[in-house]
Amino acid sequence: MTVRSVAAVPLTAGLVATVLGLAGCGAGGDEPASTLTVLAASSLTDVFDDLEGTYEAQHPDVDVQLSFDSSSTLAEQVVQGAPAGVLATADRATMRTVVEEGLGAEPVVFARNELVLVTPADNPGNIEGITDLDDSDVAYAVCVPEAPCGAASATLLARSGVTAPPVTEEDSVRDTLGKVVEGEVDAGLVFASDAQAAGGRVRAIPVPAADNVRTPDVAVVLDGPDTDAAQVWVDLLISRAGRRVLLDHGFLPAPAAAEKSP
Amino acid sequence: MSGRPAVALGAGTGAATGRVPWQLLVPAAFAVALLVLPLTGLLVRAPWSTLPARLTDPEVGQALRLSLLTATASMVVCLLLGVPLAWLLARASFPGRRVLRAMVTVPLVLPPVVGGVALLAAFGRTGVAGGWLDDTLGLRLPFTTLGVVVAQSFVAMPFLVLAVEGALRSADARYDDLAATFGASRWQTFCRVTLPLAAPGVLSGAVLAWARALGEFGATITFNGSYPGTTRTMPLAIYAARNTDFEAAILLSLVLLVVSVAILALLRERWMAGPVS
Incomplete structure (x- = not known):
């Protein structure tokens, strides 16, 4: 009994050290220096997949991680503290919940x-x-x-x-x-x-235009350590190249380029 | 193996009953924190002041009713189909019995969402059996309350089958033989001898299946989508509420917690006291 418990402590310590060592290994290597997490409404899936390639080609030091879900799910994740650089929603209402919490400022409408x-x-x-x-x-x-x-x-x-x-x-x-x-x-x-x-x-x-609803697609730079990389992503969205990709995927242009949203 | 520890215990009772070793106490404390803190969080963040008003919200009652109805229906389905299957696995001998046993317990370890996708592939409109069901019987399972029962039964059945099979195996099969020598048919033996002997196992299996059905989420939402009144059970209602009304999600979670704990405690006291404690 005594022999076993004495042996168990170094064994546990060894296991912990191994796990920590493995975790540490992952951070090294020749991967990009920083990561930009972009949370986006699921309707933006294909557009953002395209833009990820463009972004990473221009900024090889940044690894873009995309996560798609319902705008309201993502907004709640941000409010609950999910670490992310950019949030893009498919309407203003869900974006407002994030801005009202003071987690990001000056959302930009980039498409409809x-x-x-x-x-x-x-x-x-x-x-x-x-x-x-x-x-x-x-x-x-x-x-x-x-x-x-x-x-x-x-x-x-x-x-x-x-x-x-x-x-x-x-x-x-x-x-x-x-x-x-x-x-x-x-x-x-x-x-x-x-x-x-x-x-x-x-x-x-098609749906009769008079009854249809046009919703804005809105992006915001979230407060946090990634604001510079995040701002570059939002700038790419409203750039000529970004707007072209959006149009190609069936989005409507924003009312005026880079219109500020409430 | 049985002799030595007894001698050791007799010689050193002081060591065995002495203070609790920290090597066990510390991890155990972390385990308690991990298991109890989240539930405490539910209680702390619960909207107590608006609780009465929120509890009478028709959507809460609707989701709770649907959950209790479908979980109970699933338990009945599991009993009607699962007990005979358990008997087959425990008492009958036929080729491929072990393979069959492995197959019917797969849903136990399968992620429920995989179960939902599989159910769609089988009973969806374009599924293997779903198209046939729709054409011949006009029966569509996805997006219906019946579909919820099917999804819950799929995930809950293995719990019942394993519990009942275990009970049948531990019950003495010689009683069955004895009944047969007195001229009872195999069906009579099952009803009068086998089933009564396995009753505690059947009950605990039924309770497990009911609890699993009540908590079912992944297979249900994947197979049936989510709509109030027809398919939105309590777990789905909690999921739907979590983004926009976190307090409502907490409240619904509390209701589900209270209902499941209350019913499990009640059943445990009534019928499961013997075998469990």
């Missing part, structure tokens, strides 16, 4: 988006327009009302007089898109850029 109705490529529910959703036999998906796409969808559905409820409220716009792509629902409401990202896997049906 609008909703579009999508169906699986073979359109099993024979959906031709938004009013076809007002039928309890039609299974359609929207985003949770807390997410920008969900808030916009609620407004659009109300304006279109659709009262039949959706079968599911998905967490982010890409989750909603996924349900349509997989053919699990007859239709879904997503942003125009998401419909474009899905390509031939979905059929996009």
Whole structure:
């Protein structure tokens, strides 16, 4: 008994030392000197993936880490202390929760988006327009009302007089898109850029412009150690090259370049 | 192995009952902190002042009702299907029994979200069996309350099967043989002899399955999405609330905590006191 417990202490110490040593090894090597974490609304997935390459080519010393989720999820993560350099949301409301906490200043509108109705490529529910959703036999998906796409969808559905409820409220716009792509629902409401990202896997049906909702895409530099690298990312977004990438992915231009948001 | 420690204990009772060694006390204290602090956090940050108003929020009641309904339905499904399966695994002998046993316990170690994806692949509209179900019976499981029960049963069933199988194995199979010699059929033996002997195992398995179903999140949200009243059970409601109304998420978590602890304590006192303690 005594012999064992005496042996156990050095063994534990050795294990701890090994673990610490391994962890320390990871920090060395010839990796980029610093990391910039960018949190972005899921609708920005393809655009930011593209821009990551551009950024890292211009700044090889910075490793960009992208994380995509619903804007409201990301905003809450930032409020709860998630370390990040940039937050990009698909509306102003979720951005406001971060700014009001004093975690970032002067958000910039860098693009806009609008909703579009999508169906699986073979359109099993024979959906031709938004009013076809007002039928309890039609299974359609929207985003949770807390997410920008969900808030916009609620407004659009109300304006279109659709009262039949959706079968599911998905967490982010890409989750909603996924349900349509997989053919699990007859239709879904997503942003125009998401419909474009899905390509031939979905059929996009435009929504009457008068009823549609245009939502701004907003980025902010978060307070923290990465503000310089983060500012470079936001500058890239509103640069000519950044705007070109956004347009190519189906986003609408911002009302005026680099308009300040509340 | 059994002889020596007994002698050692007899010779050195003082050492065995002496002060607790710090090498055990310190890690144990950290373990307690890890397990208890988060729950304390729930209590500290709970919106006590607005609690009554929030508790009567119809969405809370709706999610709680749906959770209790689906967890209970899943437990019944697990009992009806899982007990016979456990009997088959414990008492019948057939080729491939060990492979079957391994297969039915996979959901136990599978991440629930993988279960959800697998359920979609099988019972989704474009799934292997889902298309057929829709065409012949007009039955669509995803996004329905029935789909929630299917997802919960998928993850909870192995808990019941393993508990019941263990109980059947530890029960003396010679009683079965004895019943057979008195002329009982195998079905009669199962109902009158085998099942009563395994009753404690069946009960604890049912409770485990119910608790697992009540807490189910990953498979449910992946397979069924989330909509109030039909598929948004308590865990999904907590997940939906966490971004915009953290206090509501805490409140819902507290309700789920109280319900699960209360029911487990009740069952433990009533039926599980013997085998557990």
